[in-house]
Amino acid sequence: MNLPNPDTDTGTRVIDHLVELRARLLRATAGLLLALLALLPFANRLYAWLATPLLDKLPTGGQLIAVEVASPFFAPLKLAFFGAVMLSMPWLLYQAWAFVASGLYRREKRLALPLLVSSVALFYAGCAFAFYLVLPMVFGFLTKVAPEGVTMMTDINAYLDFVLVIFLAFGASFELPVALVIAAVLGWVTPGQLRESRGYAIVGIFVIAAIITPPDVVSQLMLAIPMCLLYEVGIIATRWVAPADDQAVGP
Known part of the structure; x- marks a missing residue:
């Protein structure tokens, strides 16, 4: 009678996981490359849209400039790559989800998929909020406070880096409800604790907004106010996942 060899079974499972990981990485990379190839022909148009x-x-006749010789080529290329990551993000996250799903319990699966969908939607919402509301207000403020005789002529690379930082800052900040739900699931916080810590959280939010946004009051407020609202949304969301005995009523 041949008894199963635990070492052999463990080695087989490890190899199977590595093979699946390689397949998921290849699929994720293929999806990213397809998105990049789809956006490359429109890279200049995409940059023109981003610069609006x-x-x-x-003022009339104002324009961006290219300080470096290769900037007109590399700046749109960099933007196309960032756009490809944004476009393929649902596919990339799905590959990550498909790889880890087999090792999750049923309750974890029920929570993980909505959290993934919510995180993508909130990140997109943060970027859209930054582009359509924050950037016009920030640039309107900056152009008005420019000293007399100074003409704003921004380098295309510097502008792209500035906008991408704003996108990442707002996209990541809009993930606050998801972060609070994960913390509640892990047992790190309870809805009652979040309510009791509301004052400290608001102070922390304004400090974070002051650190990660440009040094102007407009962008800081435009980030801090939505984050305070999202903090309240996170408190409500944690009530759905936290145990009933952890939902003590706070102030």
Whole structure:
């Protein structure tokens, strides 16, 4: 009678996981490359669209400039890659989900998929909020406070880096409800604790907004106010996942 060899079974499972991981990484990379190839022909148009919040606030005839020789090529290429990551993000997260789903319990699966969908939607919402509301207000403020005789002529690379930082800052900040739900699921916080810590959280939010946004009051407020609202949304969401005995009524 042949008894099963635990070492052999463990080695087989490890190899199977590695093979699946390689397959998921290849699929994720293929999806990213397809998105990049789809966006490359429109890279210049994409950059022109991204520049509209600043160009609309500049005086008539105002424009961006290219300080470096290769900037007109590399700046749109960099933007196309960032756009490809954004476009393929649902596919990339699905590959990650498909890889880890087999090792999750039923309750974890029920929570993980909505959290993934919510995180993608909130990140997109943060970027859209930054592009359509924050950037026009920030550039309107900056063009008005420019000293007399100073003409704002921003380098295309510097502008792209500035906008991408704003996108990442707002996209990541809009993930606050998801972060609170995960913390509640892990047992790190309870809805009651979140309510009791509301004052400290608001102070922390304004400090974070001051650190990760440009040094102007407009962008700081435009980030801090939505984050305070999202903090309240996170408190409500944690009530659905936290045990009933952890939902003590706070102030």
